[in-house]
Every structure is written in C-alpha cells, then in structure tokens.
Amino acid sequence: MLTRRTALFQLSAASLGLALANMPQRRAEAADEIVVGSLLDSTGPINIYGLPMVDATKFAIDDINSSGGVLGKKLHLVQFDAQSNNQLYTQYATQLLLESKVAVLMGGITSASREAVRPVVDKYGALYFYNEQYEGGVCDKNVFCTGVTPAQQIGNLAPWAVQEHGPKFYTLAADYNYGHISADWVKAYLQQAKGELAAQEFIPLDVVDFGSVIQRIENARPNVVFSLLVGGNHIAFYRQFAAAGLNKKIPIVSPTFGLGNEQIVLKPEEVEGLTVIYPYFQELDNETNKKWVAAWRQRYGADYPYITDSANTVWNGWHLWAMAANKAGSLEPAKVIAALESGLSFDAPEGKIRLDPQSHHVVHTVHLAKVNDKKGFTIFKSIENVEPSDTKQVCDLIGKPDQHTQYTPKF
Amino acid sequence: MDQAVATAVGVLFSISTLVLLALGLAIIFGMMGVLNLAQGEFLTLGAYTVLVATSHGLSIWAGILLAPFVVGSIGVILERSIIRFLYGRPLDTMLATWGLSLALVGVMTLVMGPTTEGIATPLGSFEVGRYGVSFYRLVVIAISAGAALATYLALRHTRAGLIARATMQSPHLVAVSGVEPQLVYMATFGAGAALAGLAGAVMAPLTGVVPTMGLAFIAKIFITVMVGGSTVLVGTVSSAGVLGLVESAVSYASTPMYGQVAMLALAMVLLRLLPNGMSGLFRGGL
Numbered sequence: 001m002l003t004r005r006t007a008l009f010q011l012s013a014a015s016l017g018l019a020l021a022n023m024p025q026r027r028a029e030a031a032d033e034i035v036v037g038s039l040l041d042s043t044g045p046i047n048i049y050g051l052p053m054v055d056a057t058k059f060a061i062d063d064i065n066s067s068g069g070v071l072g073k074k075l076h077l078v079q080f081d082a083q084s085n086n087q088l089y090t091q092y093a094t095q096l097l098l099e100s101k102v103a104v105l106m107g108g109i110t111s112a113s114r115e116a117v118r119p120v121v122d123k124y125g126a127l128y129f130y131n132e133q134y135e136g137g138v139c140d141k142n143v144f145c146t147g148v149t150p151a152q153q154i155g156n157l158a159p160w161a162v163q164e165h166g167p168k169f170y171t172l173a174a175d176y177n178y179g180h181i182s183a184d185w186v187k188a189y190l191q192q193a194k195g196e197l198a199a200q201e202f203i204p205l206d207v208v209d210f211g212s213v214i215q216r217i218e219n220a221r222p223n224v225v226f227s228l229l230v231g232g233n234h235i236a237f238y239r240q241f242a243a244a245g246l247n248k249k250i251p252i253v254s255p256t257f258g259l260g261n262e263q264i265v266l267k268p269e270e271v272e273g274l275t276v277i278y279p280y281f282q283e284l285d286n287e288t289n290k291k292w293v294a295a296w297r298q299r300y301g302a303d304y305p306y307i308t309d310s311a312n313t314v315w316n317g318w319h320l321w322a323m324a325a326n327k328a329g330s331l332e333p334a335k336v337i338a339a340l341e342s343g344l345s346f347d348a349p350e351g352k353i354r355l356d357p358q359s360h361h362v363v364h365t366v367h368l369a370k371v372n373d374k375k376g377f378t379i380f381k382s383i384e385n386v387e388p389s390d391t392k393q394v395c396d397l398i399g400k401p402d403q404h405t406q407y408t409p410k411f
Numbered sequence: 412m413d414q415a416v417a418t419a420v421g422v423l424f425s426i427s428t429l430v431l432l433a434l435g436l437a438i439i440f441g442m443m444g445v446l447n448l449a450q451g452e453f454l455t456l457g458a459y460t461v462l463v464a465t466s467h468g469l470s471i472w473a474g475i476l477l478a479p480f481v482v483g484s485i486g487v488i489l490e491r492s493i494i495r496f497l498y499g500r501p502l503d504t505m506l507a508t509w510g511l512s513l514a515l516v517g518v519m520t521l522v523m524g525p526t527t528e529g530i531a532t533p534l535g536s537f538e539v540g541r542y543g544v545s546f547y548r549l550v551v552i553a554i555s556a557g558a559a560l561a562t563y564l565a566l567r568h569t570r571a572g573l574i575a576r577a578t579m580q581s582p583h584l585v586a587v588s589g590v591e592p593q594l595v596y597m598a599t600f601g602a603g604a605a606l607a608g609l610a611g612a613v614m615a616p617l618t619g620v621v622p623t624m625g626l627a628f629i630a631k632i633f634i635t636v637m638v639g640g641s642t643v644l645v646g647t648v649s650s651a652g653v654l655g656l657v658e659s660a661v662s663y664a665s666t667p668m669y670g671q672v673a674m675l676a677l678a679m680v681l682l683r684l685l686p687n688g689m690s691g692l693f694r695g696g697l
Binding site (some may be wrong): 042043044045047048051175201202203204206207208209210211212213215216218219232233235236239240242243244245246249265266267269270 | 414417418421424425520525526527528529531532535536537538541542543544545547548616617618619621623627659662663666667668670
C-alpha cells in the first residue's frame with residue numbers, strides 16, 4: 001500500500017539518484033592550465049578516420065606542453081567520443097564550450113559533423129578548427145579548416161585521370177553533403193579537362209551490398225571509377241569490385257580512399273594500383289616527417305598500422321593554434337583569430353604549409369600516389385603549393401569579416 | 412543475354428542472403444514465439460568466429476564450418492541463463508534481448524576492438540560475357556539452399572524434428588510422453604543461434620566485420636520473418652523470395668536506396684493484406 005511515508009521516501013531517493021547521476025565530473029582545474037577541447041569519433045563506422053586523429057591529438061598536446069605550452073601554461077585536453085553520431089557532436093560541442101569553457105575546440109570528421117558543430121561555435125563566438133579533408137567552401141570568421149580541399153585534390157586528380165586513363169568517368173559518392181558537393185566539383189573539373197561523366201551515384205553511409213552498383217558500372221564501361229565513398233561500410237565496395245574481377249579492368253581513383261586505412265583492411269591484390277592524392281603520406285621523405293614518424297612509432301608502437309593524412313592535419317591544427325595564441329599573447333578568440341590571419345607558416349610533417357589569411361584555409365603541396373603491395377602508398381607525382389582556390393575565390397574574411405556560411409559550387 | 416545471367420545471379424544472391432539471415436530467427440520466433448532482438452549479434456559473433464579462425468591460420472571454410480557450433484553453444488548458454496525465464500512474456504523478452512544485444516556489442520567491442528576488420532572474398536570471379544561474377548556469391552546461394560534443405564529434412568524426417576514440432580504444438584503432451592520440453596526449447600534456441608552464426612560467417616567476407624554490423628541486418632531479418640508468418644520454412648522462403656526479388660529488381664533498375672524503400676513498402680502491403688504473413692497463403696506446411 002502506498003502510504004505518504006513510502007511515497008516521500010521513494011521520491012527523495014529517486015531525485016537524489018538522478019542528481020548524483022547527472023553531476024558532472026569536474027576535475028579541479030589548476031590555475032596554470034588552459035583547457036582545450038577535442039571532439040572526434042573513436043567508435044562507429046567513422047572511427048576508421050577518427051582513431052589516428054585521436055592519437056594525433058594527444059601526441060600534439062603533449063608535444064606543445066613539452067615545448068613550453070601556450071603563454072607559459074600547460075594545455076589540459078578534454079575530449080569526447082561522438083560515436084559517429086551527429087546529435088552527440090552538437091551536444092558535446094555545447095558542453096565543451098559552456099561547461100568546460102575550452103579556449104579552442106577542434107574536431108569533427110565528416111562534413112555533416114562539422115555542420116552540426118559550426119552553428120554552436122558561431123552562437124557562442126568560440127574558435128573552432130576543422131582538421132580534415134572536405135569539400136571546401138566554409139567561410140566563417142570563427143572557423144579554420146586545415147584540411148585539403150577539392151581545388152587541391154580533385155582539381156589535380158581529375159585532369160591526371162583523364163590524361164592517364166581516359167575521359168569517361170563514373171562517380172560513386174557517399175550520400176551526404178560532402179559526397180554531393182564533391183561530386184559537383186568532379187563535374188566542374190572534369191568539364192575543364194574535357195572529360196565526360198557517364199553517371200554519378202550516391203550511396204547512403206550504411207549500405208554494404210554493392211552488387212547492383214557494380215553491375216551498372218559494368219554496363220556503363222567507364223575509363224575511370226571516381227570514388228568519393230566514405231566510412232567503414234563502404235569498404236565493402238572495393239572488396240566486391242575486386243571479387244567481380246573488375247579491379248584489373250577499370251582503374252579507381254579516389255580523394256577519400258586511404259584516409260581510413262582502407263588499404264590495410266583490404267588485401268593488396270584487391271586494391272593495388274588504386275590512385276589517391278593527399279598532402280601527406282607516411283612515406284614522405286622530408287626531415288620533419290622522418291623524425292615525426294619515428295617519434296610516433298616510439299610512442300604508439302613500431303607496429304602502428306599507418307599514419308594517415310588526417311593525423312598530420314590534426315597535428316598541424318593544434319600547432320598553428322598554439323603558435324597564434326603565443327603570438328597574440330592572449331586566448332581571446334578575436335585576438336587569436338587576428339594572429340592566425342597574420343600569415344603563419346609551419347614546418348609540418350607534410351612539409352612547409354602556409355595558413356591563408358583570407359580564406360582561413362591552408363596552402364598544401366599535394367602528391368599523387370598508388371596503393372602498393374605493402375599496405376601503404378608509392379608517391380609518383382607532386383604538385384607544389386596549391387592554393388585552396390575553391391574557397392579563396394568566393395571567400396575573403398579580411399575584406400568581409402562578418403561571414404558564417406559555406407559556399408557551394410553552382411552549375 | 413549475359414546481362415540477364417548476371418542479374419539473375421544477383422537476384423538469387425539477394426534472396427538467398429535473406430533466407431540464410433532469416434532462417435535462424437524464423438526457428439526461434441516461428442517455433443518458440445521468442446522475439447530475439449539479439450539475433451543480429453549472433454550474426455556478428457559468427458562473423459568474428461571466422462575472423463579469429465582465419466587470423467589463427469585456419470582456412471575461411473574451416474571458420475565458416477566452426478561458426479554455427481560456436482554461436483550455437485553461446486545460444487544455448489544464453490537460453491539457459493536468460494531466455495528460459497521469459498517464455499510467454501513477449502514484451503519482457505524483447506526488453507531482455509535488446510539489453511542482451513547492447514551487452515554483446517559492448518563485449519565484442521572490448522574484446523575485438525571497435526575497428527572494422529576484413530577478410531578477402533575467396534575464390535575469385537568468372538566471366539559471363541563482359542560481366543564479372545564472383546564465385547563466392549554462387550557459394551552463398553548454395554549454402555543458403557543447403558541450410559534451408561537441412562532444416563526441412565531435420566524437421567520433417569528426423570525424430571528430433573518431430574519432437575520439436577510436437578513440443579511447439581503441445582508441450583504438455585510431449586512431457587507426458589517422456590520428453591522434457593525445456594530441453595527441446597534449449598536445443599531449438601541453440602539451432603536458431605547456430606543458423607545465425609552460419610549466416611554471419613558467410614557474410615563476413617562480403618562486408619566489413621565490426622561489432623555493430625548486426626544493426627545493418629536486423630531490420631531486414633525481422634521484416635522477412637514477420638512477413639513470412641508462423642511456418643518456419645515455407646513462410647521464410649516465400650517471404651524472402653518476394654522481398655528479395657523486389658529489392659534487387661528495384662536496386663538494379665535504380666539505386667540500392669530505392670531497393671530498400673520498395674522492399675519495405677511491399678512488406679507493409681503484404682502485412683496489411685495477409686495478417687498471418689505468407690504462411691496464410693499455404694495450408695499447413697512446415
């Protein structure tokens with residue numbers, strides 16, 4: 001029988017339980033530490049990109065701290081695993097900005113996750129770095145995109161593929177904002193290179209059966225399959241393509257393959273010869289990279305699978321921010337942004353990079369490479385200092401600073 | 412002509428995968444009325460069995476052979492410890508098996524890691540005109556047909572099958588005849604889990620193996636079994652046939668997404684018109 005006593009007891013027990021469960025774990029922040037935030041995917045289908053990026057984040061923070069920190073203080077990293085779930089991106093971004101009060105937020109992997117975080121950052125006037133390859137066009141005073149963009153990747157990959165293999169392309173793209181916008185860029189650059197598009201298909205991120213897709217490719221008989229597939233589930237395409245014997249007949253080129261270490265999950269016979277283009281490869285032969293790879297291997301084990309371009313981009317993002325904060329002598333977003341716009345350059349593992357003040361993007365030297373038989377890549381051509389022209393030609397954040405948008409190509 | 416052959420193989424493959432995936436749940440749900448939401452995780456366990464087997468040097472076929480036994484045993488253990496207390500309580504069973512599903516995903520993530528792993532598709536391909544067809548797809552069709560046939564023969568022509576069917580109809584009479592119904596339930600659940608393990612093992616070379624891979628299949632499995640109705644074989648095979656045909660036909664004509672939409676739309680129509688599922692169209696039968 002429910003008496004008043006039992007009801008009161010149960011209600012107070014329940015509310016106490018709820019309060020305890022929701023109490024935030026607050027670690028007493030030392031006065032000589034700067035709190036910074038990172039938001040990446042360690043679990044779920046996007047973790048193929050996220051895991052090396054999480055490792056790079058921790059490595060970068062420790063490196064900055066061991067070289068004196070920022071403004072004489074050490075960085076304290078608060079990071080969350082968004083579990084490949086965009087709702088969690090918005091939730092954790094808000095939490096990092098409001099509760100942890102981070103000096104800078106870095107994160108987001110898929111373009112969908114970035115666009116889930118950007119409105120939160122704009123709302124609270126915080127500083128945000130998106131350290132990953134994407135479709136270009138973000139023009140936002142609070143945001144810096146250090147990854148490689150279509151002008152740098154597709155702009156060089158498409159003309160090379162037309163020259164090397166032929167003019168008829170079949171585009172396969174992941175079915176979300178990155179896939180659609182990048183497919184538009186493929187059309188644009190293909191047109192410039194006098195090629196023709198046989199067809200383009202958009203595949204949802206959770207599709208694993210590519211039988212019908214492969215058959216349509218066989219029907220169309222293109223010279224090249226241009227792959228903008230993303231995520232753990234899409235690895236099945238390369239496997240099924242090879243199982244149908246097509247990897248020996250139709251070459252695949254891709255600006256996304258390898259970012260998730262697909263060449264390690266797949267067997268060399270399945271993808272050998274697939275051509276990719278990135279600013280960073282673990283095999284790069286410059287001094288900075290040789291030391292970096294050695295230090296990485298020492299920290300994470302000599303049998304670490306492969307250090308991806310995303311890991312290099314994350315490393316660069318953290319160091320550029322630390323440089324700018326030190327230069328500005330302050331953590332205030334407006335002052336750090338001004339320092340970031342002063343024309344910084346950094347000696348990255350990929351080589352010397354320059355942060356373009358106008359567009360908030362990075363000038364990259366890109367390399368064309370083929371998948372080799374050692375679960376890595378062999379570089380065969382380099383194009384120096386490619387400007388992020390896809391964004392730069394529409395975005396001038398110095399002349400017109402109050403912008404918080406993303407431009408997309410129109411045809 | 413060669414396109415027709417390639418398409419036919421693709422359609423048969425779609426139907427066969429549905430049959431193989433759904434057979435385990437058809438036994439568990441069709442014969443015991445247990446709504447097992449952890450069925451996708453039994454699939455994943457089967458896929459991981461093959462992965463572990465191949466990483467220890469066994470051939471992929473040994474792994475596929477081993478998977479039903481491993482997952483069947485796990486099924487028996489889970490039945491004894493969790494499921495058997497919940498017979499006749501469908502909502503509680505759903506809750507318990509949903510929790511079980513989350514727990515299994517967690518355990519697999521802890522033990523095997525959250526990264527997508529892969530196994531190469533064995534056997535290569537052959538040419539049909541200018542289309543490449545993977546041999547492994549033919550193997551999957553064969554295994555699926557074999558599993559369905561084996562289930563039919565076991566249920567129809569063995570004493571164990573007879574006891575199983577009798578227990579589902581009337582446990583009390585079976586108890587009176589000297590057979591312990593609890594043992595029959597345990598064996599049936601184990602058989603359903605074993606079939607799921609086999610399905611997962613067979614699918615492993617075709618998709619990436621990751622702890623959450625069950626999610627990609629569980630909806631299709633449930634829909635196939637619900638549309639199939641209460642007869643284990645006739646219902647499941649006819650349901651898989653109809654749904655698989657529509658899904659692959661529409662996929663080939665346009666894109667995989669529309670294929671899924673068409674399959675779901677058809678499932679809704681069939682459930683509306685046939686309250687007992689496809690089983691309602693056949694009088695009796697297994």
